Amino acid sequence: METLRLPKSHGGLNLFCAEERNEAQYLSWLSAYLAPQNERPLWVFVADELYRLAIRVSDASIIPEDYRTNPFSQDWRPNKNKLPFILKQILKVADKYHLTIDAPYIPQDTRKRMTAWAHPAMLDQENLRLRTPEARCLKRRHAVRNLDHLEEIAEQDEEDHTGADDCECPNCDADRVEGCRHPSRCQEFANDLLGGIAPKWNLASEQIELPGQLWQEMSENRDSALENGEEVVFNQLLGNSLDESDMFRVFVNSHALRPGTAREICLREPGIRNLPPSDASSVHVIACGSTIYGRSADARGGFAVHFPDAEYGDDSGRCAGSYQTEERSAAIAILRAAQIVPLDRTMHIVTNSKNVVKRICNKLEENDDAG
Template identity: 30%
Template structure:
């Protein structure tokens, strides 16, 4: 989007003032709704993903917050490549502190995120204030499974963010000596002081003459080195055993060391298991997923599980849960080999695992289930090997796991699946140093979408009614009900024109100002009715019931040409129009009729959109109703234009959007007059029309 692209650089460098943000949002809204002040679709729906009925428009506020996250990333980059501005930020943050931290020397105030002091945000520049605010909003903190000694040693020791009771220890005489005389700032510095207690002949007495104590007296002017060394040890013991910078975190931090160590000795017992997932009516609201785990015939650990409804009902969920179950059931001291025919799941647990964990599983399907599986595998004491096998290839173990998965999906009762992850194996956020602006934006959007306020905003009553009608019609015709995701994606089918995609999306959301919209607006109540028919106007009435010239002259030839092509005709309704992208004609001779399905989509979309345009010309522009002949002529012209577009899309210049010659021929087969006498490559010849040749009748 132009607004997002043109403001990206300045926002990245200078930030975006709130008033500018508001003005830009207004400008975007005016552009979307053609300068109309009142829009029937809220902005949350516009920003929503396509799968949820949105337009996936740029959320400017989320984009600006993602930029602030990138600032935070630069600020917390404590390597040699740290940006110059971050040192100035350190000084400003350290200078403006509340009175309770006034006795903390500025040189001890190293980093507000790594220590337990905070800055007085009211006195900070706006950019720093916004950065601190975004860090608090999205939970930037120290968390992780394990940490390198290098990271640990670089952390500040005074008011360490995860340390306990450091305030009391900091104010002792020995602590002041450590700061002022021994110049102790970091954990590495305090560790060096503790190591001095291991000096030969060192003793816990005032007159200790070991080399470490003598050096402390002469070089550091320390009066009681042994006490300072003891205090250093006490300070070191206040620290947790692990930390690492993360963002978008949730819940409490676990400072326990995870049990992830591998047994260096090979296990005496080796176990092999086959896992598989299954799903009936995959992609529909009636989907039922199952998981199968097979060891050997008659083994007590064999399982056929029904995936509970609170988890995604997909084949992939079954694959993941089956691996989790196998890893949890087998003794952790036994070597385990898991065979699966899901390359996606295996790659997610191996090749992609580190990257997904670093990104907080942003945008990853089945993120919760994958986290649990990874934690379960980490809990094992011996190596676990994941091996891919080709599905349905006659391999006995895989076939029996598949049978168990299908059996599980058919079970009436759902199995309980424990997704609880032990705190010492759970990392809830994303690694800040691997975060990009794009990933931050996606994560912020996910957080927004998970809130009840957002869910209420996009849960529109009229939208639910319309999608429900579409699902009902599709189920009646095809036997199964599509999921919301499939239905919303079908509204953007590539066989639909761009204008129709927008039109049908607006129809699904009741976005047009027709019918009931006008009833409560003073002096405009008369617009609520269809005057020729004398009934309240609705989209269903406009497209399938209105008696004005146009509708009948469009649907009759559409019906005739569909029957001519051998497609079973169903009387058009709003539900059928909304579900046109999903509906597929019945198979003939066991072969899928991709050409027939494409033809039906084109005919339904072009005919529907023409009826809407005729209505708008009559009602909004005040034109006289066209004659039946004129309507028929315009209908034929629109179909002719689609054939012309298909002929163009066969060429290579469209690349990814091109359509194969065979599909174009199957689409228009049986509906072009004198088809037997057409040249072999008729897609390259101009003048072919539906039902006739150019220049004829």
């Protein structure tokens, strides 16, 4: 049956599959639901309210109603029996295809905006400690919504802070004005909550500032440079300005470089970049791909990676998968080169596919948004 559903060019009959067609539609609606705020269609605002109202009783006490956004970016679940059919199916495909919120490195501003309650990267997933008196006080008296608010409470930067219930430092006095009876306990609890966030999402995780001067200097002429056969610079700063809506991923259990479940991906260590040594020269690499019997069921692709200066070993091989094009083969060659060369080295890549260069350099952000 799977063979019959393949395109005719790949030996199938292009047989219609209603289940896959429906799931594709639900995924497109999921994408619309998770779009940036100014791009969301009207129906998703109704869906927001329906999801919030259908929250499970066990989760309702953890995150106040006013603090709930959606069950995809927060760790709470709605009761599916209380949802309309379409919203229930959207949840189903999100689970089936392992929707998660992820990036190699989470920008600090994004981490600060994440919810303090039902955080998706909280190591203690049961959130049992969020039902304590301190948690209730942080929600009701301190009105803590996100990690930025939580960090403000956790900061004990007053020299005269004693940590006792009767501490009279300015921070504790200000907390008492808000109605908090035990400021030191709330501060300690807030600090514990921050420490219970996985490293990738933890506010204490740092990232080096990457130099963007070369990209900025060459960005204006990159379109014409490619057409003229000149060098084009890869924008390594793209991920530093990601908003939450840009970080949702599906198929992470099958299509990621290091596949895993949605939960495993969310809890992974941050991808810390290393700066190349100031005196290090670029690694020159030729990465090319080719395909024979293109546009047919017999298409076969291959790649080759060559280091002219013999700094690293060459590599070549066949391209796996049923879908084979020359562009895909060249992309695999570039990927293989990036896997061979250490992360702290700068590469100068020569390839035989202008389209691949355009996709990963000139139109990387656009293609990333399109999946």
